[in-house]
Amino acid sequence: MTRRNPNEGRRLLRVDRRAVISSVLAAALYTAVSLLPNPIDLPGLHNLNFRPGVVVPVLAGILLGPIAGFAVGAAGTLVADGLTFGISWNWAIGNGLIGLIAGLVPAARLASRARWRSIGVATVISALAIILGIGFAALTDVLVANLTPDTAIGVEWISVAKWELVWGVPLTVIVLLARPRRPKITG
Amino acid sequence: MTQDEEKLYSLLTGEEGEAGGVLSKQAIAYRLKQAGASGYDPRPSLDRMTTPGLWLYGGADRSIPADRSIAILNALKQQGKDFTVAVLPGAGHGLLNVPPSDPRALPMVVDWISSQVHAPTG
Numbered sequence: 355m356t357r358r359n360p361n362e363g364r365r366l367l368r369v370d371r372r373a374v375i376s377s378v379l380a381a382a383l384y385t386a387v388s389l390l391p392n393p394i395d396l397p398g399l400h401n402l403n404f405r406p407g408v409v410v411p412v413l414a415g416i417l418l419g420p421i422a423g424f425a426v427g428a429a430g431t432l433v434a435d436g437l438t439f440g441i442s443w444n445w446a447i448g449n450g451l452i453g454l455i456a457g458l459v460p461a462a463r464l465a466s467r468a469r470w471r472s473i474g475v476a477t478v479i480s481a482l483a484i485i486l487g488i489g490f491a492a493l494t495d496v497l498v499a500n501l502t503p504d505t506a507i508g509v510e511w512i513s514v515a516k517w518e519l520v521w522g523v524p525l526t527v528i529v530l531l532a533r534p535r536r537p538k539i540t541g
Numbered sequence: 542m543t544q545d546e547e548k549l550y551s552l553l554t555g556e557e558g559e560a561g562g563v564l565s566k567q568a569i570a571y572r573l574k575q576a577g578a579s580g581y582d583p584r585p586s587l588d589r590m591t592t593p594g595l596w597l598y599g600g601a602d603r604s605i606p607a608d609r610s611i612a613i614l615n616a617l618k619q620q621g622k623d624f625t626v627a628v629l630p631g632a633g634h635g636l637l638n639v640p641p642s643d644p645r646a647l648p649m650v651v652d653w654i655s656s657q658v659h660a661p662t663g
Contacts (some may be wrong), residue, residue: 401582435571500560505560
């Protein structure tokens with residue numbers, strides 16, 4: 355049985371210089387990926403949506419904590435949208451929530467004990483983060499875009515969350531598996 | 542563009558249903574991008590088309606995003622399709638309705654058909 359480190363929660367909420375620099379880089383990466391054209395827009399594959407970018411705020415949350423996760427998701431969306439379609443604040447907050455909720459995974463435990471269990475927890479929480487973050491964006495469109503709840507749920511929430519789950523969850527697992535394990539400190 | 546994108550567009554513009562109609566063109570385009578393509582996609586059928594085609598759009602169409610449809614048609618034209626594309630600024634979706642959203646639409650259709658029927662053959 356593993357014991358929870360009492361400092362874990364505090365460490366997750368701590369925003370140090372490394373976390374700030376990493377968050378800025380991650381937000382820039384998220385912006386860049388959001389601006390990429392769909393490279394699989396080929397005959398017969400038009401309905402295959404390309405959404406790997408969602409893994410960036412998810413991983414930022416898991417690895418850097420919920421505050422950094424929120425900042426990466428929200429800032430990356432704001433910059434990308436500001437450069438293209440104009441800012442939709444509720445979608446920026448929704449993408450921020452993806453990082454924030456994913457950040458509730460106790461990151462400090464990922465690199466050490468019970469690796470598979472940690473990755474399993476991260477995967478489930480990442481999926482929940484995507485569902486809830488996109489859900490926030492879609493449901494607030496009832497107010498922002500004057501949509502009916504049926505449309506917000508059926509046409510926005512399910513459509514967007516479906517593809518973000520398809521890309522985000524496997525990529526999260528792959529990156530966490532590929533991430534080098536932290537050496538055990540003994541003595 | 543796909544059937545579901547078209548449906549979302551008309552819901553967001555307020556053309557279909559009893560809501561929508563408050564977002565800018567850019568904000569609607571953003572939500573279309575977010576939702577992505579799904580449902581029936583006519584592009585494979587357009588790819589296979591061998592006949593000439595006339596595509597008329599209303600610039601103020603609230604049922605389909607004319608600019609996105611035109612971009613797809615222009616891409617097909619570059620691949621050699623014999624498509625003629627025209628936009629009637631300010632016109633809505635019902636170009637051939639009674640009354641039409643733009644009275645210039647029907648004469649344009651007739652002229653185009655005439656040009657195709659009487660085209661010199663060699």
